[in-house]
Amino acid sequence: MTQYTQIISNAFCEHSFSGNPAATIILDKWLPDDVMQAIAAQNNLPETTFLYPTDTKCEIRWFTPLKEVYMAGHATLAAAHTLNEHIAAGKKERISFSWRDGIFDVTREDDIYWMDFPCQNLSPLPNIEILKSITLNCVDAYHCTDTIIILPHIDDVISFIPNPEKLLELPGRGLAITASGYDSIDYVSRFFCPRLGVLEDPVTGSSHAILARYWAEKLNKKTLLAEQYSRQRGYVHAEVKDMFTRIGGRVRLFSNGTIHI
Incomplete structure (x- = not known):
């Protein structure tokens, strides 16, 4: 042994x-x-x-x-x-x-x-109707490595209850849902990846490489602090550069x- x-x-x-x-x-x-x-x-x-x-x-x-x-x-x-x-x-x-x-x-x-x-380009989600099956009322929907859903309010992120079977119908590795943050938190998110055996990931660094660029443009900021609103909670620092995103x-x-x- x-x-x-x-x-x-x-x-x-x-x-x-x-x-x-x-x-x-x-x-x-x-x-x-x-x-x-x-x-x-x-x-x-x-x-x-x-x-x-x-x-x-x-x-x-x-x-x-x-x-x-x-x-x-x-x-x-x-x-x-x-x-x-x-x-x-x-x-x-x-x-x-x-x-x-x-x-x-x-x-x-x-x-x-x-x-x-490295930077990743977001593309509009080709089949927006698929979101109805997972009961998400989104502001915007995108796709790259993952499916990215922008929700109206932080409460929508917190209250979302995932259905693993429905999540498997989405394209890409997993699903990231996100909304604008509060106080010193620039944005909040959650990440689901049943395809890899993890229904909800507590904190997902790679997803923030994409989310930080989206929110940097929306908020006109280059340095951001994010909270991943899982049960354990996690805090991600991000610096958005021209050719890459720093996640810390x-x-x-x-x-x-x-x-x-």
Whole structure:
């Protein structure tokens, strides 16, 4: 039986028990895909991240309870925090991960970890009638990686009750619903992704790369603070640049232990 370090952290959090939990597992060699998938299913967290550090790079892969995914924003922040706080000798300002598309950097500024996401263009949702089946009274509806629905009021975001079967009829990875915010919060959102085994994701960094650009234009702002209004709540910092969007958040350690395979 082999032992591996597993660290669970909450990303995009402002206090204990907020944000989105992710497990980070440190490997000395890659495990078979089915074993990593079984570990992610056993963890039953939104994401389990596997790191394989070498002398020259740190390879990274992400798994939901159902399948391996292309990328996971909050889990990447958690992995960077794990390397910085628990693995590396001394805190780094830049943490680089190697994945199938090349090198992905996470930077740390004070206590916030940042990622850069390339711009994505929003297109009008081609079949607006499909929204009637999920009882959404939208202001606007768009599509890119996900279906993006703009709702009239924050109360509409909070009160929405998802139907997993109906959500699977929508195009793309998942559904993001959003409305204008309150006080210091520029906008609020929720994200649903039953296609990947996560009915409601507590905080979804990649979706904010799209939402922040939309709200930056609407509010005429370049720097925004968003709240993802899940049960655990999460807080996402965003800086909208010409060619990319910076998404940042705080990370807090939840548990540190060992798994036995």
